[in-house]
Amino acid sequence: MRKLVSVVILCTFFSISYGQSKMYTTRDSINQFCDRVMQTLVDGKYSAAIQLFKQKSVMDAAVIDNIDKTLNDQMPGILPYYGKILSYELVEEKVLKNALARKRYILKFENYFLSFDFVLYNNGTGWTVSNFYYKDETKELF
Secondary structure, three states, rough: OOOHHHHHHHHHHHHHHHHHHEEEEHHHHHHHHHHHHHHHOOOOHHHHHHHHHHHHHOOHHHHHHHHHHHHHHHHHHHHHHHHEEEEEEEEEEEEOOEEEEEEEEEEEEEOOOEEEEEEEOOOOOOOOOOOEEEEEEOOOOO
């Protein structure tokens, strides 16, 4: 009986720890995560920025790896046209109650920009990144 109780307690501990590692308890903490991802992109560490999602997102690891590969394949081709990365800026934040939020940033280059969207979800106990994507289109910005 003690073994069964011990196993149940250990399983509960590990499942709670795993779930909590993917959650931020406050909006400020999830906002800091988004800012850290964007600053890492500004620093030119594309893989490091995208791989942060493996720690703090519910996105599938294969999807994250695909975004990582795509971004790393595209950046050398666009840098000669877009110019050097200068900075980032939060340009829009939409919140639906305290359950969903979308943060839209632009990554500023010398000659152009890329738009980065973070879709955030709060289940009542914490925030997670449920989706992330980037593009260079302007129609959704206006």
